[in-house]
Every structure is written in C-alpha cells, then in structure tokens.
Amino acid sequence: MNFPDNLRYTKDHEWILLLEDGATAMIGITDFAQSELGDIVFVETKSVGTTVKAHEVFGTVEAVKTVADLFAPVAGEIVAVNEALESAEVVNRSPYDEGWIVKMKVASVSEVESLLSPADYRASIGE
Numbered sequence: 001m002n003f004p005d006n007l008r009y010t011k012d013h014e015w016i017l018l019l020e021d022g023a024t025a026m027i028g029i030t031d032f033a034q035s036e037l038g039d040i041v042f043v044e045t046k047s048v049g050t051t052v053k054a055h056e057v058f059g060t061v062e063a064v065k066t067v068a069d070l071f072a073p074v075a076g077e078i079v080a081v082n083e084a085l086e087s088a089e090v091v092n093r094s095p096y097d098e099g100w101i102v103k104m105k106v107a108s109v110s111e112v113e114s115l116l117s118p119a120d121y122r123a124s125i126g127e
Contacts, residue, residue, distance in 0.1 A: 001031050002031045002096070003030065003032075003121055007118065008073070008112055008116060008117070009116040009121035010116065011116070013029055013033035014028065014071060014072075014073050015030050015073075015095075016112055016115065018112050019103075022109065024079065024105055024106070025076070025106050027072070028096065028101045031096070033068070034092060034095045034099075038063045038066075040089070041063065041064060041089075042061075042062040042088050043091060044062075045058055045070070047081070048078055049077065049079075051076070051077045051078075052072040052076065053075050054072055054074050054075045054111060055072065056071065057071060058072045061091070072104070074104070074108065075108065076104040078102050078103070078104055082101055084098055084099070
C-alpha cells in the first residue's frame with residue numbers, strides 16, 4: 001500500500017494535502033480505502049460553494065458491491081470538484097494524484113496539521 005509522506009489522513013480513510021497557497025487543500029480517498037471498496041464506478045460530491053463541517057459527509061463513492069460516504073477531514077468550502085471523476089476509474093488507478101475528489105478552502109490550517117501522520121494512519125489500519 002502507498003501512503004505518501006506529504007499527506008495527512010483520517011480514520012475514515014480520506015487524505016488531505018494542503019496546497020502551496022496555504023489555504024486550499026486537495027482531498028481524496030486512500031489507497032487502502034480504494035482497495036477495500038474494490039472497483040469504484042461512481043463518485044458524487046456536494047457542489048462547489050458548499051460549506052461543510054469537519055467529519056460531515058460531502059459525497060459518496062460507489063463501488064460494484066457497496067456505497068461509502070466521504071467525510072470532510074476539516075471544515076471548509078468546496079471550491080472545486082475533480083472533473084476527471086466523470087470516469088470514476090481514475091480513483092482506482094490513481095487515488096493520490098489524478099483521482100483527487102475535491103479541493104476545499106480550509107477554515108483552519110491547524111485542523112489539517114492535527115490529522116493522522118502517515119505512520120499513525122498505517123498503525124490505525126494495522127499495517
């Protein structure tokens with residue numbers, strides 16, 4: 001399994017990357033989540049401009065056999081949805097790069113910093 005060191009993680013299996021502007025973050029699901037769900041066939045998110053609280057559902061991921069909620073790692077406003085998700089297969093192929101799900105303007109950078117480190121995430125899934 002791949003868990004990039006430049007990301008932070010949640011116990012709900014989302015990752016977050018604070019972008020260079022220091023106020024916007026990319027969010028997606030982890031390689032572990034993708035492998036547990038199996039082939040992802042559809043991704044649905046709340047629309048751009050929606051404000052969400054930390055741990056609030058901001059979308060769903062539909063795999064062949066199940067549907068899983070996506071939980072916001074931090075509070076903020078959705079500012080972009082990945083257009084490549086029209087072909088949800090991109091999440092299966094590249095969950096950390098091409099398969100990002102939303103970009104969010106974060107309410108508090110300290111919330112990002114308080115999330116799980118790669119080592120803590122690995123420990124939480126027993127790896």
